[in-house]
Amino acid sequence: MRLLTLASVLALLPATALAQQASRDDAVYTGAISTRWGKAVTPENAWRSYPRPQLQRDAWQNLNGLWDYAIAKAGTPQPQAMDGKILVPFPVESRLSGVARRVLPEDRIWYRRQFTVPADWAGQNVMLNFGAVDYSAIVWVNGAPVGAHKGGSDSFGFDITAALKPGTNEILVQVTDPTSAGSQPRGKQILNPEGIWYTASSGIWQTVWLEPVPRLHIADVRATPNIDTGKVEVDVALSAWASDTDAVRLSVKSGGKTIASTILRANRHASIAIPNAHLWSPEDPFLYDLVAELVTVKDPWAGKPERDRAAYDARFTRGEADTYAAAQVTGAPRDRVKAYFAMRKISVGPGTVTGQPMLLLNNKPYFQNGTLDQGWWPDGLLTPPSEAAMRYDLEFLKKAGFNMVRKHIKVEPARYYYDADHMGMLIWQDMPSGGGEDQFLAGTSQSQAVLSSDMMSDQQAELSQMIGDLRAFPSIVTWVVNNEGWGQYDSATLARLVKGMDPSRLVNADSGWLDVAPSASDMFDIHTYEDVPKVPTRQADRAIVIGEYGGVGWPIEGHLWRNDKRWSYQVTTDAKDYLARYRRKFEEIVRQAKVHGLSASVYTQTTDVEGEINGLLTYDREVAKAPAEAFARMAKPLWEAESKPAAVPATP
Incomplete structure (x- = not known):
């Protein structure tokens, strides 16, 4: 063709x-x-x-x-x-x-x-x-x-x-x-x-x-790892209600070899042991394959006295699970889907500074060094030109010593998260902001916006759909509900909704500005674009993070969206000054991690975007404003081992 x-x-x-x-x-x-x-x-x-x-x-x-x-x-x-x-x-x-x-x-x-x-x-x-x-x-x-x-x-x-x-x-x-x-x-x-x-x-x-x-088919497969028990919890939902002879066969594979399998009644939950679980991390992004097949089994209740009563009474019991695990499959699978999962855990717990909780990966303190990532493109806008283009940003960030991306108030095509899973990049996923102009909070605001029931319903429906679409991707470790008060309303309720839907991940209720959900948020998040980043206030039961900082702008001639638009927080015009400004900010991040127990930082931003010129890369991705290796060298001290936990300093 x-x-x-x-x-x-x-x-x-x-x-x-x-x-x-x-x-x-x-x-x-x-x-x-x-x-x-x-x-x-x-x-x-x-x-x-x-x-x-x-x-x-x-x-x-x-x-x-x-x-x-x-x-x-x-x-x-x-x-x-x-x-x-x-x-x-x-x-x-x-x-x-x-x-x-x-x-x-x-x-x-x-x-x-x-x-x-x-x-x-x-x-x-x-x-x-x-x-x-x-x-x-x-x-x-x-x-x-x-x-x-x-x-x-x-x-x-x-x-x-x-x-x-x-x-x-x-x-x-x-x-x-x-x-x-x-x-x-x-x-x-x-x-x-x-x-x-x-x-x-x-x-x-x-x-x-x-x-x-098929008319009745697999609609959803949700795999949630539990490294503490060595199991993966799997929910399989069909497109409609099922009969007693409809079952799902699950197979977990590693390196092409089946290591665990089970059969369960359709529209049920399975708990599958993963022997000697290989844990996922950015340094070792190991993934298990998961195959779900819709199969027909011989009627497990055939020949039993009061057959219908026996089947009914067994619903959602251990006895039902055991019965279907031993059921005999007849014929070929009617539907077959492929998925994957990772054995990994994200949590908050004791860190390297006594008294200040930190973000943990697989039960160990793990600093998350990220960038704010808008996901915009000069030729495709919301849509990346190709998967290779989309993957390039992640590849550059990995080389530059970053292990996390805050996907900023945009949801990417599913292949983005697939690539992050396989490459080993943690993702903070923002909910896209809504609300009208007068429903955007200011930095000085002391209360939240008021929205109509219809507006709230739309926001909550899309929030739920986002989590449903993306919860299968292990790279996503944090859901960010609100950004800088843009359309922020009833933050605590939304944070609890998110945590209820997906307790396996962390929730950042309010990134920047009005922090009104301390009991529902796993972290306290500030935005600080000063020349030297400020220190988040110490928290007794939350991790402290800097959800945005940086913003050093450098307009690269020949690579600008338009010459008359050059917006950034600070501006430089040469490579030496650019790197010096970045280093001054980043050295403060390292200091806060060592001294104050800072758990994560998000630098603004991965690329220039339209009139913004504060990216590590130009908008066309043709020029890096410093070599990836230079950024990586500065990041290396973040993961140098501490000899012993430091005492928590006085509140700044």
Whole structure:
């Protein structure tokens, strides 16, 4: 098949359409730079990896590529003629989409494409899956509505079997995105980008794909390690309720060899012993493979007196678990998914400074040296140009001595966390901020925002969905609920909700500014952009962390998003001064770790982003402002062994 460059994609548009697009008053500024990966994007190679690595099936069909698109006003019918072609999965406003048009709250984005279901999928149900669509989507197949979804960072899917027909089928998607005119979770997107606020990213922005499944199929596999007991706790949920002959066979593998297995009734919990567990860490990111199969077993209760009563009384008991563990499988598996997990533990406990708790990894104090990571790209905006591009940032940070990334108020494609799991990078995952402009707290605020019930419901639903989507990835060790009071409300309740959903990870209720949930948060987090970082106040039962510091800016000519926008906390113009400023800040981090029991620090930031110039890398990822090895040398003292715990100093 002929490969098309982005220029070739644009050439597919009629000349009149190109002329109209160039002269539109809704054109988006797409910057003066791009990435080497963006230059290599084609409709044939746009995001080809399987998009859900923690629930992977062998059969699937990628729907990324050229779709028809149109932008019309709300309240108007479906456009009879489309405006042109868009490259999915890149946002409408991005250069890589081939569109680069502004989307207003009163606009509706329409997408359309045709597809054919493979012949060997006959007899199975077909799922239409979306990695993420920002913000609200309605989906039709062959003119029939198949579902709707609200949430800009969530994955979702619909069973479209009933709407399919032989031969060619058509998908139609309508998307609404109010961006900063609304109160929905959106992170740093804004209609008029300036300073620390970035170009909006509307519409489909992650992979779209088809997948054949049986009517009853595996919907979720949740594996939670417990290194203290040497077991992995596994929950398997099906797409619907199951019968007594529906079971799940779980197999744990290491190096391709099965080391543990069991059978359980469908929609049940399993506890599996992992012999001589190999623990995961950034230095040794060891992973176990997990295979879940939906199987049919001979009726375990057949022939028993009062068969139905016996089956009913055994529900959710040890007796039921033992019965199914010994059940006989008949026939081939009806569904099979592949996943993986790590044996690792994140907790808070006694540290290197007496009286000040610290973050522990696998029950040992472990300093987390991280960067603030926005995940924005000059050519794809919210969508990285490719997985290789996305992985490059993690590779650079590893070389530079960082072992943690704070994924800042953005949810990445699932492959990002897969790469972090395999490379050994800890992740603090932020919830994308929401709320209206007057619901953003200030640094001097003494109370939280008031939101309507609908706003709170949307925020909590997306928070829950984010955790559901990402909890399978062992690299994620902390959920960050609020950032600097942006749309912050009832922080303690949200923190308890998160901890209740996922007690295996830490919760950072409020990163920076108003700390109102000390009993529900595992850490006390300050932001300090002073020339020398401030010291967090000592805490008796929480770890202390610096959730943001740094911000040394250095504009590199020829690698700027635009020459008239150069925002940072401090500015330098040469390599020597840049490294000296960074060293002054970082040496204070090392001192606080040794003297005060600081557990983690987050440097702002991985890359320049649009008008911000305070990255370790330029926005196009072409220039490092200091060699990775220089950053790594400065980080090395963080992990030098202490001879004995230090006494806690006086409160600063």
